[in-house]
Amino acid sequence: MKLRGLYAITDSQLLAGKFLAYVEAALDGGVTLLQYRDKSSDEARRLREAEKLHELCSRYKTQLIINDDAELAARLGVGVHLGQTDGPLTPARALLGSKAIIGATCHGQIELAEQAAKEGASYVAFGRFFNSTTKPGAPAATVEMLAQARTRLQLPICVIGGVTLDNAEPLVAHGADLLAVVHGLFGADSTQDVTRRARAFNDLLKYSA
Numbered sequence: 391m392k393l394r395g396l397y398a399i400t401d402s403q404l405l406a407g408k409f410l411a412y413v414e415a416a417l418d419g420g421v422t423l424l425q426y427r428d429k430s431s432d433e434a435r436r437l438r439e440a441e442k443l444h445e446l447c448s449r450y451k452t453q454l455i456i457n458d459d460a461e462l463a464a465r466l467g468v469g470v471h472l473g474q475t476d477g478p479l480t481p482a483r484a485l486l487g488s489k490a491i492i493g494a495t496c497h498g499q500i501e502l503a504e505q506a507a508k509e510g511a512s513y514v515a516f517g518r519f520f521n522s523t524t525k526p527g528a529p530a531a532t533v534e535m536l537a538q539a540r541t542r543l544q545l546p547i548c549v550i551g552g553v554t555l556d557n558a559e560p561l562v563a564h565g566a567d568l569l570a571v572v573h574g575l576f577g578a579d580s581t582q583d584v585t586r587r588a589r590a591f592n593d594l595l596k597y598s599a
């Protein structure tokens with residue numbers, strides 16, 4: 391199955407007090423991948439929340455991805471997303487098996503993506519394309535490099551960093567398969583608006599070649 395659609399990413403601060411309600415609202419609108427991203431070192435809470443998300447994702451037939459932590463992903467039997475300093479892809483692939491979804495952060499560098507492809511990544515992620523309140527210091531990527539990456543890479547391409555309904559269209563037009571979003575989705579004022587936004591992100595991908 392080709393990975394294409396909305397890639398919703400959780401944020402423990404933004405979702406405080408409404409975590410499962412907002413995640414379920416997004417799943418209701420349609421989510422291809424859901425990433426559990428929690429940068430705290432509270433392992434017990436991380437396990438508890440990841441288990442809850444796993445159960446929710448199973449109900450909605452959505453694939454769960456764990457950020458940073460291949461061991462936790464292995465424990466749950468789900469995928470993982472690894473950045474450039476989160477450990478190598480090859481052992482993660484050996485740990486999780488050939489069917490697991492493994493994503494790799496490639497910033498704005500096609501060479502990193504080509505290397506990740508060789509090491510068994512399932513998708514590559516480029517960013518940050520716009521200002522991001524979630525991760526303001528992330529290195530920048532451009533639409534021009536995205537277009538070039540599209541011609542050089544066979545893998546699904548994920549875009550991230552300040553993506554919203556207002557700015558995502560050119561990214562899709564230049565080759566993005568997965569729109570990875572925190573604030574542009576979960577920054578909504580109500581569960582109804584989260585669901586509406588999720589549907590609208592999916593429509594952007596559906597009605598583009």
Ligand SMILES: Cc1ncc(COP(=O)(O)OP(=O)(O)O)c(N)n1
Nearest residue numbers: 457471472473474495515548550570
């Ligand atoms: C889909 C996706 N793309 C990029 C990232 C960023 O990963 P990383 O560079 O490891 O930074 P942190 O998210 O761990 O702070 C991501 N998480 N997901």
Ligand SMILES: Cc1nc(C(=O)O)sc1CCOP(=O)(O)O
Nearest residue numbers: 517518522524525528552572573
């Ligand atoms: C986690 C993350 N990684 C990025 C990168 O560029 O690698 S940008 C980012 C934050 C994405 O959140 P928002 O949609 O709120 O900008």
Ligand SMILES: [Mg+2]
Nearest residue numbers: 458472473476
């Ligand atoms: Mg990381």
